[in-house]
Amino acid sequence: MRYSHLFLLLVFLVGLVPQTANSQSTTVESQGVAAIVQGNRDISRDKAIEDALRNAVEQATGTLIENDTLVENYQLLSDKIYSQSRGYVQTYEVLDEKVDQGLYKVTIQATVASGDLKNDLRALNVLMRQVRKPRVMVLFEESMSEGVKSGRLAEDAISKVLLDNGFKLVDADTVRRNLGQDKVQGLLAGDGRVAAVISDKYGAEMLLLGTAQAVTNQVTIGDIKINSNQAVISAKLVRADTGEVKVSETRQAAKPHVNSLSGIQMAISEASELLANDMIDKIIQIFHEEVYNIANVNLTIFGLQGYGHLQEVIQLISDNVRGIKEIYQRNYTMGTAELEVELTGSTQSLAADLTTRKFGNYKFNIKESTHNQLQVYITPTNR
The missing domain is CATH 3.30.1660.40 (FlgT, N-terminal domain)
Known part of the structure; x- marks a missing residue:
């Protein structure tokens, strides 16, 4: 009687899930x-x-x-x-x-x-559309127990999880062939110059780099021999263009099996999937901040023809630069204005738009750019 009550309660609770x-x-x-x-x-x-x-x-x-x-x-x-x-x-x-x-x-x-979007994977696709479908390259070095052939088990398992969640991947095998083993090892060791090459040449925005280690130990229980198979997957998420390490994680799994190869494959697969799913949450958070956070850039404009010209230029920037939220005037002296610009983007994206877009009869030239400061000259296009 007690078990039937528990069963009915379980059915009731399950029935509530879709409604909630x-x-x-x-x-x-x-x-x-x-x-x-x-x-x-x-x-x-x-x-x-x-x-x-x-x-x-x-x-x-x-x-x-x-x-x-x-x-x-x-x-x-x-x-x-x-x-x-x-x-x-x-x-x-x-x-x-x-x-x-x-x-x-x-x-x-x-x-x-x-x-909260970062905890809702259903929002991942729309989030990634907003950041132009980030391209990821997955590259791992694998080390197995003696007698077990190394492969790409972790790399393949992680790649599958990312593909299933809408990521675009850069083919790691192509990069291996073109770069050579020395540069691949340098990349895994943290060489930012190689990361920049992959960013420029192959269009990767994020690199998921790491190692996969698996060991198997045989134990005997009565007349049965069982292999204890353990896998440890360590990875770091690297911003390809800058070489900055954004996240570092380690996951492990153990799978007993009579066949050591099958057990190792299962252990690596489980640890890889755990790590990949956790990394997806981290990537969502990073891209969420990139899309939604408001950057504040101190913009100095030289070469203005007067205060009225400044107001015209502020309007031109508001109308022609993507992501502008607010522009605050901080100071104006003798043709030079100091502005604070709030935008969804970065100093680099603001500089790119100012130098590539059309602003009526004017153009901007960059004088200096740092993390949150940008200095530009404005000149007539016919000059």
Whole structure:
């Protein structure tokens, strides 16, 4: 009787799971619009999608609370909820987009949730779209017990997990052939110059580098011989362009088996999958910070023709540079302005946009660039 009660309770609890999951999200359609300035459709599209995401979150919020409460707390919701719209969107799909009389208009279907994105793998695909599908190269050196042939067990297992979760991979075998064994060993030892080559030549943004070690010890239990197989997988996640180590992790697993090769394969596979899934969480966190965190860049502009010219230039930057949130004027003296720029990006991305995009009759030239400071000259394009 007791067991039947436990069984019924289990069935009841299992039945609750999908209902709970469904109640945590809602799917809505929303529209967004942005003006096209200086013919920059890509920036206008970004802003239109941001507007649509905000409207989706606002619409979903309206289904959860009374309209009077919504109106009464609009400013609070605007500051705390709508301003972080992307953080509440698990997935979205652009259903329609068009240009109409100087406006870029989009219609999206979005799944809105209140969970933390970095702990929700369902949001991984949309997150990675925002950071342009990061390319990862997985490269491991494997060491096995005597009598067991080394292979690419860990490398293959980790690569499969990453591919299953939407990552693009750079082929490690191609890199091995082209670089040679000495440079591969240098890369595994932390040579940032080799990492930079892989970034430039093969387009890898992240390198997952490490070692896989497996040992087997035979024990006898009665008349049965059992192999105790243990695997230890150690890896570091490296930013390819800078050589910076972002994360370092180790995972291990043990699998008893009568066949040592089968046991080692199972142990390496389990440890590799544990490490890969943990690394995915770390990559999500890193890219989440890259996408959502606001960078503050101190921008100094030389060569301005007056205070009115400064106001014109500030507007040009706001309209033509991706990710601009706010521009604060800190100082202006004799043709030189000191500004503080808030943007989703970095000093490097701001410098790239200033030097490659069109700004009416003006162009920017970089004088100096550091981690959070950028100095530029502005000159007429006909000069």
